[in-house]
Amino acid sequence: MSYYIMYLRKSRADDPNETVEEVLAKHERILQNYAIMNYKSKIPEENIYREVVSGETIDDRPEINQVFMRMQDKDCRGVLVVDPQRLSRGDLIDCGTVLRIFKYTNTLLVTPRKAFDLSDKYDEKSIKNELMQGSEYLDYIKEIMARGREQSVLLENNYIWPTPPYGYKKIKDGRHQKLIVDPAEGPYVTYAFNRSAEGIGARKIRNEIEAMGAKPRKGEHFEPEYINKILQNKVYLGCLCWQKTKTIKIVKGKNLVSKRIHNSDYIVIEGTHEPLIDEKTFNAVQAQHRRPRVRTNATLHNPLAGLLKCKVCGSSMERKTAKGKKPRYFCRKGQYCKNRSTTMDLVLSSIINALKEKLEDFEILVTNDTTNEIEQKRKIIDAIDTKLSAIEEKQNRLYDFLESGIYTKDVFINRNELLEKERTSLIAEKSKIESGLRSIKPTKEKIASLHEAINLLESEETSAENINIFLKSFIDVIYYEKSHTSEDIQLEIILK
Known part of the structure; x- marks a missing residue:
């Protein structure tokens, strides 16, 4: 019907x-x-x-x-x-x-x-x-709309963006939209700039203003990245920035996608609202951000740097060493995350055991595959590709027949459905066979990697930097968790 x-x-x-x-x-x-x-x-x-x-x-x-x-x-x-x-x-x-x-x-x-x-x-x-x-x-x-927005900002000094920056409120006076200082948030912004000018980092500033009562608009805690964005925003000088970013179109494959990029030629409109900091303080903060971080010791001591993640909140795990104690792994979110810390030795030994378990799994997979089966699967894939090419040619001819009037709509739909069902079935069969092939070759490669990884982790002579480089070559991430009710740690190793 x-x-x-x-x-x-x-x-x-x-x-x-x-x-x-x-x-x-x-x-x-x-x-x-x-x-x-x-x-x-x-x-x-x-x-x-x-x-x-x-x-x-x-x-x-x-x-x-x-x-x-x-x-x-x-x-x-x-x-x-x-x-x-x-x-x-x-x-x-x-x-x-x-x-x-x-x-x-x-x-x-x-x-x-x-x-x-x-x-x-x-x-x-x-x-x-x-x-x-x-x-x-x-x-x-x-x-027309772009021109109107531009005139609203440049000529009338309106704040046209939907959300005001932290520390300000947006008020409407007829057609005009202006920023005014938020008495609840503004003092924390001023404090953050003053502390940053003294050389204090974003993480410590976050802890200080939260201890004073500051609350982010979303979430429970300020992220250090959010604090850094505040410290680099000229809006706190009483300025509006127009076209600080711009949208460009780029081609990805066959698709046209939009991408936002920084515009170095953006326009600054001064004196549009009450500033929260002076220019001297702002410049001092920018000088702090431009100053390169120089490590006192350039040697990497953390073999799991960039690999070990907190399974509770997703943050990276940091290696810290207290005087006279063994190195431990802590979640970067510190007091805001319930994941407990553990000594580095215990984490490394647990990783070795986990890798050994995975090694047994891979060896079982390899013994279940033979060279003859691999060759046979490849021949089947070649045969499927030939059939798919033939179906594509048939479908192209169907459209020609429909457009020329040789086929009616009903005939076209019926024949096209039959071809589409056959094509879908072949693609599913090919995907299944290819999946089986992929599980063979990468498995053999990972067996060698796991053997080598275990030897590296068990050796006291290998540097942390060399261990880290090698592990990153075949491990994507290691998730770590330790609850308050147990002394055991839980690890989840995700291979590439």
Whole structure:
């Protein structure tokens, strides 16, 4: 039985004072009334797709991709939208994708004013023009909005970003948005700058301001990285920075992705709000950040540096040595994490035992595989690749037959489904065989690595730096945990 589906999405052309939910509900009422008048029944809930994300491209909108999947069902008769531009206001590639899918699935594009059949050349041309106009309109709107934001900041000195920086509140006075000092947070920012200018590090500053009562807006504790970001932000001088970062488009594989990068030519607007620190203090703090950290001892003493992680909170484990005591591993979060410390000797001996257990597993895997089986599996994969190439050629010919009118839509769908089922089955079979092959060669390599790792860890002559370099060559991470109720430690070794 044929059926229709509905696609709802808010666009920039809608009333900006209405929420996404309000816009979608209004459009749903319009389309449901159309469905009742023309199809004598409402569109059921399972056939309604509501796009709540604001992605500009098809890849960024999960619901439209679900719609495209449903359109491949031969019983799907059409898609109801308020206007065609709800489907795409992206670039020419996205517009072409929409046209191609509607045309070759023979699905109607239904709007309250007209139902478009893209197998008809006049309807296809009409929809193509609307999508192209939508794409041009989107570029125009984005340019206008960018210009408006720039003028709001540069000419009216408005703080247009949604969240004010720590230490400030954002107030609205008519159309103007300004920053004012937050009396609860501001003093902690000033204190942090003064302490940093004295040479105190971010971690100690964090501990001091939390002891004084400071609370982050999210989470339970300040991260040292967050403190460092505060200490490098010119907003605390009473300035606004415009275009400190910018978005560029780069090509990754076949996809165009957005990437934010630092802009060295950003604009600084001075005197826009009350400062929390003076320029002399700010410059002293920046000098502290530019000063390179010089280690008093350049020799690495921690063989697990960069490998050992806290399983409770995910932070790195640090090696610390108290005078007259053995080195111990502590979680970097210190008093904020419940994971207990342990001596380095106990951790290393536990790692040796764990590696020996893994070594036995790998040896069992190797003895279960033979050279003949490997060769046979490779021949099967070659045969599958030949079959997949033949199926791809057949599917390409199907589209030619459909476009030329040799095949009807039903014949095309039936034959394409058979080929797709065969292709999926072959790919699954190939993946299974390849997985078996991958478990053979890497296993043999890791056996040699584990043997060598155990010898290195058990040897007192090998330096910590050499052990660390070798372990990182085949171990991704080691998770450590020790509870307050047990003296035993738990390790989880993840191999690369």
